[in-house]
Amino acid sequence: MAINIKRLFFGFIIILLFLFSFLLGFEKYLYFFIVFLVFYEILISGIIKFKIILHFFIILICIILIFYFEFNIIYLIIFLSLLLILSFFIDVIINPSFTFLLCLFFLSLFKLYYIDIHFVYLIIFISFLNDTTAYICGKSLKGPLILPSVSPNKTWSGTSISFLFSSIFLIYLDYNIVLSLFLSSSLFIGDIYFSFIKRKNNLKDFSNLIPGHGGILDRLDSMTFFSLILLVRNLL
Secondary structure, three states: OOOOHHHHHHHHHHHHHHHHHHHHOOHHHHHHHHHHHHHHHHHHHOOOOHHHHHHHHHHHHHHHHHHOOOOOHHHHHHHHHHHHHHHOOOHHHHHHHHHHHHHHHHHHHHHHHHHOHHHHHHHHHHHHHHHHHHHHHHHHHOOOEOOOOOOOOOEHHHHHHHHHHHHHHHHHOOOOHHHHHHHHHHHHHHHHHHHHHHHHOOOOOOOOOEOOOEOOHHHHOOHHHHHHHHHHHHHO
């Protein structure tokens, strides 16, 4: 199958959007706009009903306020880890666990923004670098699929090369080798986990807000676990 030019074009537009946001200092406005779009996508996808979204949104606001009192987010990450593990055995908590992950992801970005805004742009850049490299190399080289029942387009060739590129880039930025490999692996895990959620809910994409890409959540997938690990690394 040929490379989707529309996908690459709109990916470039998204990068430009973040670049202008950085130059003009509009990061906070863009942040809350993306949060709004994500909860909107969850609602229209049918993954979580409106009342539950409202509850999680209230939780999100409360935890943001807690951050001002220096609450340790590591406790929340430990709780999330246990919740995600249980969700693989208890179907009824799969979607709520996913929504909680999204809340914690946005909280992590919020916290990293105040630690050093460059962390946020590192997350965005390396996520797009990883996704684009995996997409182009996977389409060009093809080869066997990793988990066809979960992610029907994820190839070993594209994933391996994108993993290598991401690891080298992180090492170049002076992250140690072990952490670089761990962070690069988290990009793939986030991608696969979001695909798992879509398969469980019989969705191809979370929405069609971004031509060639699907929805906002389809672009945030690889950022989630990467952000949490990066935050823990900076808090310890």
